[in-house]
Amino acid sequence: MTNERSHELGRQLARGARGEGEARSTTRLASGSPPGALPVEGGRAEPPVKDGRAMTAPRQLCTFTLDGLYLGIDVREVQEVMTFHEMTRVPRAAAVIRGLINLRGQIVPALDLRRRLKLGEADGGRPPMNVVVRSTDGPVSLLVDEIGDVVQVAEEDFERRPETLTGVARELIQGAYKLEDRLLLVLDTARVLQLDRESAARPRPGKGEPE
Numbered sequence: 001m002t003n004e005r006s007h008e009l010g011r012q013l014a015r016g017a018r019g020e021g022e023a024r025s026t027t028r029l030a031s032g033s034p035p036g037a038l039p040v041e042g043g044r045a046e047p048p049v050k051d052g053r054a055m056t057a058p059r060q061l062c063t064f065t066l067d068g069l070y071l072g073i074d075v076r077e078v079q080e081v082m083t084f085h086e087m088t089r090v091p092r093a094a095a096v097i098r099g100l101i102n103l104r105g106q107i108v109p110a111l112d113l114r115r116r117l118k119l120g121e122a123d124g125g126r127p128p129m130n131v132v133v134r135s136t137d138g139p140v141s142l143l144v145d146e147i148g149d150v151v152q153v154a155e156e157d158f159e160r161r162p163e164t165l166t167g168v169a170r171e172l173i174q175g176a177y178k179l180e181d182r183l184l185l186v187l188d189t190a191r192v193l194q195l196d197r198e199s200a201a202r203p204r205p206g207k208g209e210p211e
């Protein structure tokens with residue numbers, strides 16, 4: 001992922017994070033009522049209907065890959081995305097915390113999402129990328145394999161998480177959207193950031209390493 005593409009994705013995230021209400025108003029002023037909408041008194045439009053169900057406004061997800069999985073987070077939860085950033089190791093930190101990132105003077109913890117989901121370690125061929133998410137305690141960077149694009153999905157297409165997911169990964173996935181070519185899994189960011197004793201446990205030091 002080049003810096004130019006990272007900046008473009010950042011612009012997409014900024015547009016998506018302005019707030020759904022503002023985004024919807026802007027869209028309707030520019031292009032009129034959504035396809036299939038029925039005009040009503042007062043100039044307002046009722047939501048379009050599909051298969052007898054009212055269609056809601058599209059949802060925007062910031063996507064990325066991790067150990068072959070295609071994952072997404074609501075754009076409103078994402079502060080920014082970055083290519084590899086140097087990290088400062090933290091002694092005695094939890095196993096999932098790879099280090100700290102200096103983000104324009106703000107110190108941000110970097111959480112290894114592979115370790116958090118109990119997936120295999122990366123092969124080391126390419127450095128991880130950063131999806132910086134907002135939390136009540138400040139921003140946290142999620143380390144991922146590859147950053148994708150901002151994808152728009154329909155809320156009514158949301159499905160339960162697939163039965164093939166097991167273990168911790170299953171617990172941290174909210175559900176899924178079936179796209180044309182693959183399955184998009186929605187990550188539960190709040191639960192990912194809640195480190196329990198098992199996920200926070202530090203790996204045992206090797207021979208000769210300090211405790």
